[in-house]
Amino acid sequence: MDDPLARRARTVKRLGLLSALTCLLAIAPLHSVGQGAAPVHLVVGYQPYYTGAWSALVVKEQQLWKKYLPPGSTVDWEVGLQGSIITNNMLAGKYQMGYVGDMPGIVATTKRNVADIRILSVTSFNNQQCDLFVVRPDAPQFKTAQEAVKWMDGKRVAVPKGSCTDRFAQAVFARENVKPAQYLNQSIEVIATNLRAGNLDAAVIWDPNVAHVGQIVGNKSARLVSTGADWDEHDSGVIIVSKDFLDTNPRAVIGMLKADIEAQQFILGSYPRNACTVATYATNDTTGFTTREMWFALYGRLPVGDAAAQARAVRWGAHLVFDGQVRAFFASASNFLQQANIINEPMPADAIVDAPLREAMRELKVRAPLGQTQTHNAQEYPCG
DSSP states (O other), X not given: OOOHHHHHHHHHHHHHHHHHHHHHHHHHHHHXXXXXXXXXXXXXXXXXXXXXXXXXXXXXXXXXXXHHSOTTOEEEXXXXXXXXXXHHHHHTXXXXXXXXXXXXXXXXXXXXXXXXXXXXXXXXXXXXXXXXXXXXXXXXXXXXXXXXXXXXXXXXXXXXXXXXXXXXXXXXHHHHTOOOSEEEEOOHHHHXXXXXXXXXXXXXXXXXXXXXXXXXXXXXXXXXXXXXXXXTOXXXXXXXXXXXXXXXXXXXXXXXXXXXXXXHHHHHSSTTHHHHHHHHHHHHTSSSOOHHHHHHHHHBOOOOSOHHHHHHOOSSEEOXXXXXXXXXXXXXXXXXXXXXXXXXXXXXXXXXXXXXXXXXXXXXXXXXXXEEOOOBOGGGOOOO
């Protein structure tokens, strides 16, 4: 027969293990949501003048970060007119995170002798945001995108060099053997001024600037003639982070990515209410733009390109992840930057750190891609 004392000892041991397990289960939920974690402070650079970074507007205006960062945390938001301004401030240690285009994001990862910057997430992956050819209003009416680009041979063309527009323009010009008489390096605001003054024949710029200068909803100082959809060329926005901040605050980084995912879902949801809200955020955060222009920059249908181009057009895509297509795109963009002597070596193999994004997606139970905006004709403007 079993010894009563031995039975009692086994019972006490089981009860002890059960009590310990109960304590662990009680603590686990608190740990999983970050309760008790120390508050963090971070400065985020963002681009209200670049539609590919507009999820930042939603995170900022709706304070979504408060849902996912430890209580007491603070986030300061700093406007950058172009991605290079944001990356320069990150390299100087002034910002911990930034919303930028693909090109400044790649460049930042190659400056490890200054600071270690990594790419975290895709805020947009499109072919009609940064890849946009415009011409002066009195240019001929072209029948095709190829005809429009051929016309730029021997003309005055401006781009912000080293940007996504520069990469796109040079790729298309090389394909079509087009050689502008002047290929000028100008900032977005200078290009807009020169288009109004008639000092340029053509330019390659990004939205919402194209919506602003264009003939569809803007000030009619330029005319859109071709997009990346015509050439199967893409552009992307990304979130970048200081490696120091990532190492010391991994849960905060995951929290910010969760906030951005929620913001991207908001951009895609409840049309037209959410669309008008996002357009208002963008108008309030910039100077000189109308809400109609901002709406069109994200949700407007561009009446250019043949049927095949229209079928593959992505005005704004919440792609989110670094899948094979996106990684191949980044490798190609890195090669362009190196060939243009903008960077001395390729983007580092470990420049993309997507483990925090995967964890954020797991916790939110979402799959990528999230979707893309449905587009509407200019006369369907819904925001009053």
